[in-house]
Amino acid sequence: MSAATRPNVTAAVLALWLVLLCALGTGDAGAQRSGGTIRVLASWTGSEEDAFRQVLDAFTAEHHIRVEYQGTTALREVLLSEVRSGTPPDIAVLPSSGELTAYAANGYLAELGPVVPEGEYTPLWTPRLTENGPVYGIAVKADLKGIVWYDGTRHRPRDLPALAADGRQWCVGMGDGATSGWPGTDWIEDILLRQQGKQVYERWATGELAWDDPRVARAWRTWGELFSGAAAKAALGTDFRAAGKQLFAKRPPCALEHQGSFIRGSYPGPHRARFGFSSDVLGPPRPPGGPGGAHEVSGDFAALFKNTGHTEQARELLRYLAGVEGQRTWAEHTPPGSARPFSANSEVPVSVQRDDRIAQSIARTLQSSSLCLDASDAMPPRMRLAFQRAVLTFLSYPDADKENRLGPLLGSLEKVHRSTEQGGDEHQPWPSTVCR
Known part of the structure; x- marks a missing residue:
């Protein structure tokens, strides 16, 4: 480059920088004006x-x-x-x-x-x-939770209770990375709400009821009786996102999925998906001393x-x-x-x-007058994670050992419960209420 042309190039570079600075300045001012x-x-x-x-x-x-x-x-x-x-x-x-x-x-x-x-x-x-x-x-x-999905082109609502009684008819997946097990916590929460009603459910969800209380143990036991043997093993090895898609296979290996309303959007046949309330599908046991009917x-x-x-x-x-x-x-x-x-x-x-x-x-239904938040979602994060892990552990027990090992498992969860109430480096409070 000759000495004669260098000043023109320098001027051009300076002009380009001025343009860029003006543009940047305008952008900043625009961001300020736009909030x-x-x-x-x-x-x-x-x-x-x-x-x-x-x-x-x-x-x-x-x-x-x-x-x-x-x-x-x-x-x-x-x-x-x-x-x-x-x-x-x-x-x-x-x-x-x-x-x-x-x-x-x-x-x-x-x-x-x-x-x-x-x-x-x-x-x-x-x-x-x-x-x-x-x-x-x-x-x-x-x-909305506490509902059961099925293929409306294959099954009628009146067929569902008989299907639900057979653990092999449930499409179940516990897998979800670091939070695996949460579909099982949904099951236990739903069963406890149906069996015991809002008052007991809320006492448990807000930390007032012990995890080894007989009423809580009954919900675990009911769930364990439904998923035994091969059904439990299959649930442990299946990702929750894949479980319900089997409902719409050419030869579906299962007929029902217990899952929240959000799952319908991931079904390959969402237009065919129908749901029933778990209280209708699984049977409506009435809690002692009060009416049921709340939706999770x-x-x-x-x-x-x-x-x-x-x-x-x-x-x-x-x-x-x-x-x-x-x-x-x-x-x-x-x-x-x-x-x-x-x-x-x-x-x-x-x-x-x-x-x-x-x-x-x-x-x-979401505008209903009787709703309860997902209990584990409302619990302290440390308690929720322990609950999720306990679900996986419980499913992994041999059928003959589930009854004997349930007590110690719930006892370990109760220890976590008590530890959350003692505080620590980071406070994890229990909710004051979860139902209305």
């Missing part, structure tokens, strides 16, 4: 992520607040790492109220206050540390982390996600053929489920 960028962490991936991003885009278009979304199947591990490093997301959507209240008890979460739409959510869907304390989370998505439910709870720098913008997003407009938008942007999300907001009409009668029935 900055907030970060959301949740477990939704695939088609669920696509639908949720559409909701976030609609929010950005209306409120001029940018949202960066991260979906991960390792939500618990990712969030814990970020919190410990001092870089939590603005909002995290947790699949259990127990994890949420643990973060709140250790001072990581901001109170939500006016974010909760007045009169649209019952206390069941707005976790607190104490019954009348401040709200630290809100269910932006809900699911679960939720995805959004929480706001402190000191992220975008608290007010994040509150605005939570207000939108929890409100009727955001919930309706979420349903409407779900891709055709995928299951639309269910809402815990009592003002969201059943009609958002379009002409899907099965989904409408689930939505109406």
Whole structure:
């Protein structure tokens, strides 16, 4: 390069840098005018992520607040790492109220206050540390549990009790990585609720009833009698995502699946899937001293982390996600053929489920007056993980040993129960209530 041309090149480089600096400056100013960028962490991936991003885009278009979304199947591990490093997301959507209240008890979460739409959510869907304390989370998505799925083109409702009595007719999978065993906890919770009713169920879920109480032991024993031998072995070796797909095989090896409403979206034949309440399929034992009939439910709870720098913008997003407009938008942007999300907001009409009668029935049940949260979801995380592991251990026992080994197994769970009440480096509180 000659000396004559060098000044022109230098001028061109300087001009390019000026353009880039101006562009960066405009971007920063635009971000400030738009309210900055907030970060959301949740477990939704695939088609669920696509639908949720559409909701976030609609929010950005209306409120001029940018949202960066991260979906991960390792939500618990990712969030814990970020919190410990001092870089939590603005909002995290947790699949259990127990994890949420643990973060709140250790001072990581901001109170939500006016974010909760007045009169649209019952206390069941707005976790607190104490019954009348401040709200630290809100269910932006809900699911119904205590139900049994089957192929409606092959079986009629009246056939289900006979099928249910045969353990070989159940499609069961306990596998789910680090949280394997949770489908079994769902079974035991559902059986306890049916056998003993809301009062006993709630005492157990809130830590007032011992794990080795005879009523709790009866629920385990009932479950163990249903899944024995080859059925138990098959359940231990099957991932929960694969279990129910067998319902729709050309020659299905099983006919029933005990699973939450969310599972329908993963079935290869969702239009053929029908459900019955477990109380109808498994028989309706009436609890002593009180009526049964409560439905078990679960939720995805959004929480706001402190000191992220975008608290007010994040509150605005939570207000939108929890409100009727955001919930309706979420349903409407779900891709055709995928299951639309269910809402815990009592003002969201059943009609958002379009002409899907099965989904409408689930939505109406979620607005029922008698609901109980999934007990293990509401328990302290340490207790929930011990419960999940105990389920796997119990299934692995030889049939002849189950009865003799159940007592010591429940005794070990009771020790974990007592240890959670003694506290530790990180407080993990028990819920004050799980039913309404």
